[in-house]
Amino acid sequence: xxxxxxxxxxxxxxxxxxxxxxxxxxxxxxxxxxxxxxxxxxxxxxxxxxx
Amino acid sequence: xxxxxxxxxxxxxxxxxxxxxxxxxxxxxxxxxxxxxxxxxxxxxxxxxxxxxxxxxxxxxxxxxxxxxxxxxxxxxxxxxxxxxxxxxxxxxxxxxxxxxxxxxxxxxxxxxxxxxxxxxxxxxxxxxxxxxxxxxxxxxxxxxxxxxxxxxxxxxxxxxxxxxxxxxxxxxxxxxxxxxxxxxxxxxxxxxxxxxxxxxxxxxxxxxxxxxxxxxxxxxxxxxxxxxxxxxxxxxxxxxxxxxxxxxxxxxxxxxxxxxxxxxxxxxxxxxxxxxxxxxxxxxxxxxxxxxxxxxxxxxxxxxxxxxxxxxxxxxxxxxxxxxxxxxxxxxxxxxxxxxxxxxxxxxxxxxxxxxxxxxxxxxxxxxxxxxxxxxxxxxxxxxx
Numbered sequence: 404x405x406x407x408x409x410x411x412x413x414x415x416x417x418x419x420x421x422x423x424x425x426x427x428x429x430x431x432x433x434x435x436x437x438x439x440x441x442x443x444x445x446x447x448x449x450x451x452x453x454x
Numbered sequence: 455x456x457x458x459x460x461x462x463x464x465x466x467x468x469x470x471x472x473x474x475x476x477x478x479x480x481x482x483x484x485x486x487x488x489x490x491x492x493x494x495x496x497x498x499x500x501x502x503x504x505x506x507x508x509x510x511x512x513x514x515x516x517x518x519x520x521x522x523x524x525x526x527x528x529x530x531x532x533x534x535x536x537x538x539x540x541x542x543x544x545x546x547x548x549x550x551x552x553x554x555x556x557x558x559x560x561x562x563x564x565x566x567x568x569x570x571x572x573x574x575x576x577x578x579x580x581x582x583x584x585x586x587x588x589x590x591x592x593x594x595x596x597x598x599x600x601x602x603x604x605x606x607x608x609x610x611x612x613x614x615x616x617x618x619x620x621x622x623x624x625x626x627x628x629x630x631x632x633x634x635x636x637x638x639x640x641x642x643x644x645x646x647x648x649x650x651x652x653x654x655x656x657x658x659x660x661x662x663x664x665x666x667x668x669x670x671x672x673x674x675x676x677x678x679x680x681x682x683x684x685x686x687x688x689x690x691x692x693x694x695x696x697x698x699x700x701x702x703x704x705x706x707x708x709x710x711x712x713x714x715x716x717x718x719x720x721x722x723x724x725x726x727x728x729x730x731x732x733x734x735x736x737x738x739x740x741x742x743x744x745x746x747x748x749x750x751x752x753x754x755x756x757x758x759x760x761x762x763x764x765x766x767x768x769x770x771x772x773x774x775x776x777x778x779x780x781x782x783x784x785x786x787x788x789x790x791x792x793x794x795x796x797x798x799x800x801x802x803x804x805x806x807x808x809x810x811x812x813x814x815x816x817x818x819x820x821x822x823x824x825x826x827x828x829x830x831x832x833x834x835x836x837x838x839x840x
Contacts, residue, residue: 448479
């Protein structure tokens with residue numbers, strides 16, 4: 404069960420990362436671009452199992 | 455600047471942050487810590503010897519077993535239950551690298567929650583590593599955290615329900631080794647780790663388990679021994695002797711019967727052993743600290759914590775001299791040695807006699823680094839890695 408839940412959580416992390424990166428390219432405001440970069444970093448670090 | 459060029463600049467800046475932080479985290483997680491074992495170490499085994507459920511995991515830690523020339527009691531020292539409390543790990547390190555047993559048996563663990571040694575506090579800006587100066591150079595250690603690495607056990611529940619008591623605890627404590635005793639074989643990694651330790655304690659017929667910790671000065675359980683009722687006489691004598699003879703204050707408290715998951719409660723309740731937990735002061739853990747860096751970690755000097763003391767907010771004294779790591783480690787080595795001495799006086803038929811370990815005054819005078827051995831000079835087969 405733990406393995407399944409962990410797998411689902413990693414899928415969620417991947418999904419949120421993808422949405423954030425999409426928003427980064429979609430937005431026209433530089434403030435939102437900076438915000439998105441800051442927010443996506445911990446998601447990518449977890450997705451790549453670095454932190 | 456066009457929007458596309460701006461996005462490229464921000465994107466590369468973010469990528470650079472990701473790469474540099476990722477390299478730092480990766481290297482820290484895999485930093486090898488050498489242990490040059492004492493001539494008294496007769497065996498080094500893995501925790502999975504006692505429960506295969508931790509085999510191949512981050513928590514399949516080394517256990518250093520020392521055997522005396524004569525039989526006697528069996529003690530176990532747990533270092534690294536909370537790796538961000540380094541005096542506990544370092545005091546255990548001194549035993550693994552220096553101790554020679556005359557009577558009895560000693561099992562030393564340096565990374566009880568090895569997974570927690572491979573991560574630092576998320577958002578805490580902890581240093582990834584720290585170094586102890588020695589006569590032959592510097593020895594590096596992983597900083598670690600209070601909780602198992604989320605890369606090894608994740609996600610956390612909304613509320614952590616302790617097994618078997620059913621007590622509700624903070625969600626993050628599902629990864630706290632000292633909230634997961636006595637563990638269970640089909641539980642989380644942290645629960646399986648404590649279960650493996652319980653199996654070791656039962657199979658090796660351990661008499662006393664000593665769990666080495668440090669505490670923030672704003673926490674009332676500090677500079678003390680927390681004892682299961684089975685060892686209350688022993689803890690009281692050790693506390694009085696240390697306070698009288700060693701030059702530092704050491705209190706004694708009873709393990710609360712209704713506070714579950716802690717080593718000093720559950721080891722005593724679920725095995726024939728008695729659990730003792732030693733606390734030393736560590737200003738690095740205080741919420742009111744200033745800079746969170748290695749200097750503060752090792753010197754224990756912090757103006758903000760001193761100011762908190764001036765406002766009566768602390769349970770331990772602190773001044774401009776701080777709480778250096780030598781003092782904190784020396785407290786632990788003296789407390790463990792005194793426990794062995796007092797135990798032997800109370801149980802002459804089951805003695806525990808250990809040589810070659812410095813007491814508080816020696817560690818403070820000579821420095822902790824004098825008791826760490828040079829891996830370059832280790833004999834073949836006498837070096838291990840944490």
